[in-house]
Amino acid sequence: MRKTKIICTIGPATESYEMLEKLADAGMSVARLNMSHGSHASHAEVIKRIQSLNTKLKYPIAILLDTQGPEIRTGERDSNLNLKKGDIISVVARSAEDVEENSVMVNYESLITDMQVGDRLTVDNGLINLEILDKDQRVMRCKVVDGGVLKSKRHVNLPGIRVNLPAITDKDRSDILFGLSMDIDYIALSFVREADDIRQLHELLGEKQDKVKVIAKIEDQEGVRNIDDIIDMVDGIMVARGDLGVEVDFWELPNIQRRIVRKCAHKGKRVIVATHLLESMIENPMPTRAEVTDVANAVYEEADGIMLSGETTVGKYPIKCVENLAKIATSIERHRGLRFTEDLLTEHPKQNLAASAVHLAESLPAKAIVVITRRGRMANYVTNCHPILPSIHAFTNDGRTRRQLGLNRNVYAHKLQFSNDPEKTLNKAFTTLLEEEGFHAGDQVVVISDALGVSGSGLDAIQVRILGQ
Template sequence: MEYRKTKIICTIGPATNTLDKIRALAASGMNIARINMSHGEHKSHLEVIQKIKSYNKTAAMPIAILLDTQGPEIRTGDLLQNFTLNVGDVIEITAGGENSESQSVITVNYRDMLKDMKPGDRITVDNGIINLDVVEKTDFGLKCKVVDGGVMKSRRHINLPGIRVNLPSITAKDVQDIMFGIKNDVDFIALSFVRTAADVEECKRMIERYNGHAQVIAKIEDSQAVTNYKEIIAASHGVMVARGDLGVEVPIEELPIIQRRIVKECALQGKRVIVATHLLESMIENPIPTRAEVTDVANAAYEEVDAVMLSGETAAGKFPLKAAETLDKILKRIERTGGIGWSRDFKSDDVKGAFAESAVELADQLKADAVVVFTRRGLTADFVTAYRPKFATVFAFTNMSQVRRKLLLNRACYPFRIDFSSDPERTIKTAFSTLSKKKLLPSGSRIVIVSDIIAGNERVESIQVRTL
């Protein structure tokens, strides 16, 4: 049986928010569902979460839930009607207002924008589709010249490349959304526009304060985060290379270099890493991806990332199931060719980490079919994942449903929940019975086991080699 190593995250939206579509996405390869808090209300998001939980009650493999915060977004106000900006046009931007009745004035919701900007600075609208250069400051706003034109619409997202935005990393809306996620037992919080490790720590404290269990995924999407990426990775469970905003905030030719640097650092620190945005963007409108998109997905697989994420492709695209199926197909094919192997440089001082490293080295040497891990909190499985077995699939067994769902983000890891016995040997037999009954491995498969055993009156860590 071929097990895909790279996990797939799909954004749920109008194109996929029914139970049947969620079920179909899971069959197409989705491991984790993303709830995007930049759109929709808590009521509609709760309906999606309830449908996922309903699916999970009977699914052979559950779906984890990732809640993605909006973050400190700067947006234009509402317009009476759309209008076209042509190259060379001069328009005025004013701050603080919500609406504009003039086609020569654009309002934004960021009051400090006038103070922060100066002539020569760039303003990008709609992820760089429209670009404006500031030419003059006035008493009322910023006069800007249109460098790249387009259709101006209401509530468009704005980036200010190279400008330190004076907004809190976790906004009042984010706090409410995180509380919503904690209340509804989501598995991951993707924190938008993280700038420093302190932002991550603040989110973790909030989750702990309200007895949540979600793990924090830091989204790296501006130049300040790129500067602090090592510290951010160290503070997080994992990071997301959010290439949409990041590709606007930094010179676009630097984006592939930054992605590779972040992915490598996650491998060195043994942390999860997600590559997101524009993977199969053309499939929002078309039934097949471009050749460049296929190569982009392939590069993520070569880099041995934990997961890749679809956004508009599955949220609002015309071919959401085909997009997930195409991603699954590309990843499986590329994974057969091997990866870069950065994880070989990961080292841990933790005892469980040392056992995991030894187990993976043994599995690689024996070309074992599987590494079976027994883990209560998921830590041992995290370490095994971090060392990236070359050939073996990781089967993690836990007695916690929450831990099982979280391990769905781990590369090449397939988690199961079983009851643990006080006798480790009985627990191993239960796991082997699960592998056999579900036909996850053929009889005669060689397996490396990471488990404790009873030695006299003590339970001690062990690595074993067995045959199914």
């Protein structure tokens, strides 16, 4: 069974019920809603379709709401502007009425005060680069270093500049509250720069903080510098390589990705590698060999999830993209992975228990590790150990927990009505494995639980069981 989970961004190419069903069949575990596009009404329709689809699926699809964040963009244009290398243009930070036809307006009020002569502006994800030659209170004169066609509302990066924008904008706040009302499973907060950004989100979530899991998107140098503090505050990290690859030296991006993935593994947090995985497949039916290798590296690093963006929102081959990710991941996972159990043995008593269960399962060897859990915590601890051989089958009596475990590497989650008799609960779980998961009588499994106590009380335990006996 494939360990690496696939996240698909939903857009015009995939928002119908039929396409969502095909994405799920191809291997999608998490559906991402990009709040930079679409309305609450259109996203609500997608959520309802996924919730309806989940009633039929063997493994339900989790829903991740991705905030727009404090984005800086160029303004609306009546016509495209063709910028050639060496051109000198004006860049202003004011209303559209004040902009000359051949000027570039940026919607960041502090742009001119924050930028200095010699700094660079990067537009449209690095396709257009401008160097500041001089400035006054209203206008910056810039030289085009890398030219291109500038269209309306293109994304702007200010590499190395501490942007004076709120961590959670008014739009983000509205979008998050909308997501909470729709019972989403994950919130991905964009442009997280420091741990305090996450504290603000926790305050907004209020009493729902324990129900919705938080993913921090790392997209600039400041977020990289503060990564340890940020990881401690969240359930997971998204290595958002689009903006991050513009904000940092691009040749350092692979090292940053690997470092973040390993830090998350050691701290027991989920990690997603995102952006440009199969970018060429937006237009072409086959990925480039470099893209295949890029995906393979994320799987070698043992990321929990790999994410598609434009490939599944507006691409011509969204289903093929998911199928290709699944094929690459399955192929790479045949090789032995990393080991984390020894590094985790002193961090937490329940983590120690999980590490012991993984060692036992691999030494037998067992066919699977069976986790009985209410809130998913013990399944998280087992995931953190990155078991190489057995898959992890988690059984919970909570539907939201089951969906959220869809992001956990190597975890396959099941809904199960718990009994006050622990043995009856286990027998129900074993029946599911025998009847639905292709297990056979006589297969050995290692059972670990924090939810097998009588009348809902927790009881930590490890058992070796033989199915059918």
